[in-house]
Amino acid sequence: MEMKRKFKMGLIGLSAAFLVACGSTDSGSGSGEKLTVGTDAAYAPFESLDGEKIVGFDVDLLDAVMKEAGLDYELKNKGWDPLFIALQNEEVDAGISAITINDERKKSYDFSSPYFESINMILAKEGTSIKSAKDLEGMKVSVQNGTTGQEALEKMFGKSENIKKYENNVLAIQALLNGEVEAVVADNAVVQEYEKNNPDKKLVTISDKENFESEFYGIIFPKDGEHQDEINKAMKKIIDDGKYAEIYKKWFGEEPNVDVLKQ
Numbered sequence: 001m002e003m004k005r006k007f008k009m010g011l012i013g014l015s016a017a018f019l020v021a022c023g024s025t026d027s028g029s030g031s032g033e034k035l036t037v038g039t040d041a042a043y044a045p046f047e048s049l050d051g052e053k054i055v056g057f058d059v060d061l062l063d064a065v066m067k068e069a070g071l072d073y074e075l076k077n078k079g080w081d082p083l084f085i086a087l088q089n090e091e092v093d094a095g096i097s098a099i100t101i102n103d104e105r106k107k108s109y110d111f112s113s114p115y116f117e118s119i120n121m122i123l124a125k126e127g128t129s130i131k132s133a134k135d136l137e138g139m140k141v142s143v144q145n146g147t148t149g150q151e152a153l154e155k156m157f158g159k160s161e162n163i164k165k166y167e168n169n170v171l172a173i174q175a176l177l178n179g180e181v182e183a184v185v186a187d188n189a190v191v192q193e194y195e196k197n198n199p200d201k202k203l204v205t206i207s208d209k210e211n212f213e214s215e216f217y218g219i220i221f222p223k224d225g226e227h228q229d230e231i232n233k234a235m236k237k238i239i240d241d242g243k244y245a246e247i248y249k250k251w252f253g254e255e256p257n258v259d260v261l262k263q
C-alpha cells in the first residue's frame with residue numbers, strides 16, 4: 001500500500017517535471033508537441049506589438065485555428081526576411097504574417113487555404129499629385145523588402161533605384177514621414193489603418209484596382225510539412241461556424257465576405 005502510493009506520487013511528479021521541461025503548460029494537443037509559428041509583428045492591424053505582446057487579426061485567427069485543431073503553439077516575432085529563412089531551415093513549423101499566396105512562394109513553401117483578401121495601395125502626403133500607380137513612375141517610393149508591394153512596382157517600372165526597400169513596413173512609412181520618399185506601397189488594410197490612426201500626419205491613401213492585383217493571405221509552412229491538413233480543416237471549420245466572422249468584426253468593424261475565400 002505504502003509502496004504503491006509512493007510509486008504513484010513519483011509518477012505524478014515525473015510527468016509534471018516532464019511538462020515543465022517541455023514548456024507545454026498551455027492546454028492543447030496533449031501530445032506534448034508545441035509548434036513554433038513565426039511572424040513579423042510590424043504590420044498592424046494584422047500583427048503588431050502591444051508592449052511585449054503580439055496582437056492583431058492574424059494573432060486571433062491563428063489562436064482560433066490552433067484551438068480548433070487541438071494544437072499547442074507559440075507565436076514568435078522573427079521579422080520578415082528571417083521568417084522565410086526560418087521556414088526553410090524548418091526552425092519554425094509555420095508562419096502567419098499577412099503573407100500573400102503566390103506562385104513564386106509556392107515553389108519553396110506550402111500554404112493553407114486563403115483566409116483574407118488584400119490588394120496593394122498607395123500611402124502619400126496630403127496634396128500629392130499621385131492618382132494611380134502609374135504616377136509613381138520616376139518617383140521615390142518605399143516598400144517593405146520582399147513583399148508583393150515591391151513586386152508590383154518592379155513589374156510596372158522594372159527594378160529601380162527609386163524603389164526604396166526597408167526591413168519592415170514601419171520603416172517604409174517612416175521614410176515617407178521623413179520626406180525620403182513620396183509614397184509607400186503596402187497592403188490596403190495596413191495603409192488605411194495607419195492613415196486613420198494618425199490624422200496628425202496628414203496622409204492620404206490612393207487605391208488602384210487596375211494596376212494592383214487582388215491577393216489572398218495564407219498561413220505558410222515549410223514544404224511538405226506535417227500540419228497543413230489539420231490546420232486547413234480547422235480553418236474551414238472556423239470560417240463556417242462564424243468564429244472567423246467574429247474575429248474579423250473585432251478588427252475591421254464589419255462583416256467579412258467569406259464567399260471570396262471559398263472560390
Ligand code: ARG
Pocket residue numbers: 039040041042043047080097098099100101118144146147148149168169187
Ligand atoms: N502581403 C504582402 C506580402 O505577402 C505583405 C506582407 C507583409 N507582412 C508583414 N507582416 N510585414 O508580400
